[in-house]
Amino acid sequence: MSGYRVSRRRLADVALVIAVGAIVMSAAAFDADTTAVDYVLIAVSSAALAGYREAPRAVLAVSTLSGSAYVLHAHPGLASALPVFGAVHTAARAGHRGAAAAASGVFLAAYLPTGPTTHDVVERTALLAGWFLCAVITGMADRNWQAYLRQTEQRAVEAERTREEAALRRAGEERLRIARELHDSLTHSISIVKLQAGVAVHLARKRGEEVPPALLAIQDASSEAMRELRSTLEVLRSDEPTGTPALLVERACAAGLAADLKVTGEVSPVPPTLDRAVYRIVQEALTNAARHAGPARVQVQLAYETDGLTITVTDDGTADPSRPPTPGVGLTGMRERVTALAGTLHAGPRAEGGFEVRARLPLGEAG
Incomplete structure (x- = not known):
């Protein structure tokens, strides 16, 4: 799904280039003095x-x-x-307000000599200056709006x-x-039944009497009930994960995080303790990515x-290698x-930017 979004963005960028180039070249075609060099400059x-x-x-400079x-x-x-108008807008949108203003001034200075009369030059320059001012302002407004949307999405994800x-x-x-209720009530009662049945069977055999089948059935049933109860209590007290890494990634995508899952090698069953660890590591890493x-x-x-x-979880976010994060409860629990x-x-920032969590878990006796 993220690849589809990237493809749509790339197509939109290409369409923007074609539209802007077509408009400028169409306007240049009406000028008889336009040369091949001019068309090359427009294309670039x-x-x-x-x-x-x-x-x-870089786009702004070119x-x-x-x-x-x-x-x-x-x-x-x-x-x-x-084209320069679009570059100024996108540069201001990315936070480079000074560069956008400087580029506007450079283009206006180059445009000043054009025009048949002084009045025409002033009028066109003033109009262009207004355009570039609007480009810078709309770029900054768009940047603030995108930041607001990201904060809103992050708050929704956090909530x-x-x-x-x-x-x-x-x-x-x-x-x-x-x-606790089952242990305090049923365990005691079943233990008493099992104990009494065992004593009765022992006494009957000690006296040489035939043990009644009903008594043996009670002894067997109480032992089986005790085993089943212990198994039930273990399930109730365990902290088993309720999903898979694939489901975690799917939930993250549904919450607005651009996440992909890649599985390499021959997938094989792993011990339950390792399976829980994999689930929790991926869960914590995705949570940290969504938050930070x-x-x-x-x-x-x-x-x-x-x-x-x-297990490797990487992102291309805002983490900086020069400012390593302070390990919190999530990273500490992951390490444990x-x-x-x-x-x-x-677990730390990558040299090329972003954050990486890489965990290596053995599958032998240690695992």
């Missing part, structure tokens, strides 16, 4: 807009220089400013996670209460090997789980 200035998501400042060279060479109309944790905590407390990574893409990878299982299984854990 427009094509640069395709990379505004990844490198807005579009401004190409557009300025075009207006200095050909003295075109106002439509020539359209949902808090509700789920509260529901799980209440369910766990209720299971423990039921387990910002609008990032998260990659979850499970690598099955002959002697171990490696991995250590208890004789595994290794690395």
